[in-house]
Every structure is written in C-alpha cells, then in structure tokens.
Amino acid sequence: MGEADREPAVLLVTKVDDTTADLVIEQLNARRVPVVRLDPGDFPTTVAVSAYVDSHGLSGSLRTPSRFADLRRIRSVYWRRPSPYTAAGDLSAQDARWCAEQARYGLGGLLGALPGAHYVNHPWRNRAAEYKPAQLATATRCGLAVLPTLITNDAERARQFAAEHAPVVYKPVRNSDYRGEGHRALTVWVEEVDPADIDTGVTRTVHVFQPRLDKVADVRLTVVGDHFFAVRIDGSPGLDWRRHYDALSYALIETPPEVAKGARTYLDAFGLVFGAFDFGVDRHGRWWMYECNPNGQWAWFPDPITARITNALADQLHHSGQPHAR
The missing domain is CATH 3.40.50 (Rossmann fold)
Incomplete structure (x- = not known):
C-alpha cells in the first residue's frame, strides 16, 4: 500500500x-x-x-x-x-x-x-474553557443551575458572604501544582469555611466561595460529541468525593433533558467536543453545576462505563470527517 x-x-x-x-x-x-x-x-x-x-x-x-x-x-x-x-x-x-x-x-x-x-x-479551546469564572458565567447563560458564587480577594466581603450563606465552602480557582515538604505533591481540597477563620490571607490572591450544597449525591457527566455518560457517585463521607475513591460507588444514569440541553449549549459556546462536568444533586433532584473540565479524567470508572466512553472517543477520532471549528 x-x-x-x-x-x-x-x-x-x-x-x-x-x-x-x-x-x-x-x-x-x-x-x-x-x-x-x-x-x-x-x-x-x-x-x-x-x-x-x-x-x-x-x-x-x-x-x-x-x-x-x-x-x-x-x-x-x-x-x-x-x-x-x-x-x-x-x-x-x-x-x-x-x-x-x-x-x-x-x-x-x-x-x-x-x-x-x-x-x-x-x-486553544481547552485553554479558554479552563477559567472557572468563565465556566460559571457561561453555565448560567446556558440554563445550567449554578450556586451563588463569590470570587474575591476582599477578606471583609468574603466574611460577609460566608455569614449570609452559611455554611460556605472554599474552592481553589484552579487545581495548580503545589509542593510541600520534600517536594511532595499536595492538593487543595474543597473545605467548609467558618466566617471567623477568614483573615487577611484572602487578600493575597483570588478565592472562590459558595454555599455548601445540601446534596444527596454527586454526578460526573462526561460528554463526547452527542453521547452523554452521567455517572452518579454515592458513598463519599466528605465534601470532596475525590478524597474518598475507595468508599465510592458508581452508577450510570440518565441525564435530565434540561441538563443535557444546557451541557450541549455550554460545550458549543466554548467550541468543545468533549467535557467532564461535575454536579451536585440536591434533595429535590436538581443538578447544580460546579465546574466543567474540558480535558477531565474518566478512566477510573468501573470497566463497563469506561469502555463505553473509550468507544465514544474512538468513534469521534475514527469516523469524524469534518474539521472542528477553531
């Protein structure tokens, strides 16, 4: 040949x-x-x-x-x-x-x-979609539910927000590389914050604060083109399920139509084919979007779920004949 x-x-x-x-x-x-x-x-x-x-x-x-x-x-x-x-x-x-x-x-x-x-x-689309303030603002325009969010380096405003919306959690704007003693890699997790603990350290950089969602489960929604893989995550004993992989259970579930529509509109707004959305589900069944990683991980799911996502990605790469918009 x-x-x-x-x-x-x-x-x-x-x-x-x-x-x-x-x-x-x-x-x-x-x-x-x-x-x-x-x-x-x-x-x-x-x-x-x-x-x-x-x-x-x-x-x-x-x-x-x-x-x-x-x-x-x-x-x-x-x-x-x-x-x-x-x-x-x-x-x-x-x-x-x-x-x-x-x-x-x-x-x-x-x-x-x-x-x-x-x-x-x-x-370049990935890079544009990595900024959490842009993610949240775009999500609201696309019809996805987003919790009230304060993005600030103003300690007094942060204390006011925490008092008004208690209980409140802190989140990093981005999971950047952070090294501790011995150059050991560390992760800044989602943590609940007491207003009294917010001090002038907040003034050193940008912080994200949100009300703590009274949730019954988490969902990782992986979208590949027109394929939606919503995985319900149960069993986390803490706020941030990423800290408790061994305790978690996973179940592939249907994506509510309004969430699917919002997620598709969101990806189109950024020019993305793939996105990994994180949601919390409240006691009324409403899905609240936390973020969307344009290049999120997915291969830690049980094999039957991972295999379906793998096949969807292979289909995208193998069969697509049209160039993606730049």
Whole structure:
C-alpha cells in the first residue's frame, strides 16, 4: 500500500505515562486505525518537525522515534495531557527559556493548525474553557443551575458572604501544582469555611466561595460529541468525593433533558467536543453545576462505563470527517 493510499492517522498528543490515552489507542489499534503518539515535551530531543506554508496552505511532516506523520493526512487530534515544552539540556537558563517559548509557539502553532483535522478538543479551546469564572458565567447563560458564587480577594466581603450563606465552602480557582515538604505533591481540597477563620490571607490572591450544597449525591457527566455518560457517585463521607475513591460507588444514569440541553449549549459556546462536568444533586433532584473540565479524567470508572466512553472517543477520532471549528 502506497503512502497516498494509507488511511489518515489519528494524532494523540500526550505524555508517555497517560494510561487514559492508552485505552483509546488500544481501541483504535483494534480498529486498525493508524495512531501517532506525540509528546511536545520530547521536542527537540526525539521529535522533528518540518512544515511549509504556501498558496496551497500548510504541509509538512512530524517524526517521532517510531512514527511518521504527514501533516495533511492527520484526520483527527486527541489533545490529552502533554508535557510542557522544553529545550535541549546543554543550554543556559535564559537560552532554554527562549527555545522552549519558540517550541511552544512554533510546534504548538503547527499542532493547532493541522488542515482538515478534527480536534477533541482543540488546545486553544481547552485553554479558554479552563477559567472557572468563565465556566460559571457561561453555565448560567446556558440554563445550567449554578450556586451563588463569590470570587474575591476582599477578606471583609468574603466574611460577609460566608455569614449570609452559611455554611460556605472554599474552592481553589484552579487545581495548580503545589509542593510541600520534600517536594511532595499536595492538593487543595474543597473545605467548609467558618466566617471567623477568614483573615487577611484572602487578600493575597483570588478565592472562590459558595454555599455548601445540601446534596444527596454527586454526578460526573462526561460528554463526547452527542453521547452523554452521567455517572452518579454515592458513598463519599466528605465534601470532596475525590478524597474518598475507595468508599465510592458508581452508577450510570440518565441525564435530565434540561441538563443535557444546557451541557450541549455550554460545550458549543466554548467550541468543545468533549467535557467532564461535575454536579451536585440536591434533595429535590436538581443538578447544580460546579465546574466543567474540558480535558477531565474518566478512566477510573468501573470497566463497563469506561469502555463505553473509550468507544465514544474512538468513534469521534475514527469516523469524524469534518474539521472542528477553531
């Protein structure tokens, strides 16, 4: 079979130890769909790129130690969790920073401009959808229920909000990397806050406060194109179910029509194909949206649920023939 006859490839952009991506690759391999796995963090050590732009558009190629990709024959891109752009190790700190920025805007720019490729999701769309204030404001416009939310660095206003809406919880705006003693990775969890405990430390950066929802369950709603996988999560003994995986139970449930409509409108507003929504369900059965991770995890679910999401993603990457809006 000649190069021109080869089936267009799926480009999977992620780091080497992404076990979630492995599941999708296995499914595509079973379908005999060519897959090129690329971690931009490997550039320029083991990744080479050569691109050309003229009146006919963009052309060129990518090479990894084991794969070759024609930029014009990439059918779809699954943008997962790549490593940061880097530079050769023998450079000075200043030169390394400069080279890493050139890689980010050069290789990154090419990966975001592949002609005709369908993105799940486009990296620039992912980035725009990661800002929690924008998420919440967009969710309300799309008909999703959102709790009253204060985003502030004003300690007095935070104390007033906590007193008015007690009990109140604190949430980080983003789960950023945080290291404790011995460089051990730490997580800032959702915690209940007493108004008396809010001090001038709030003034140091932006904080998010919301009323504590009197909930009966949590829901992780994973949307892949037109497929909705709502998983009810029960058994968490605390506020943040992510701290209690061993105690949880999962059940695939139907998504209420109004939530499905709102979630679809929300994803369309950001230009996303995939989204992982977190909801709390109150005693009246109403779903309250906390956030939507445009690149959220899903492979920790029981195998029957994970397999369905894997297949839906493989379908998106394999069968979609239309480029995703950029």
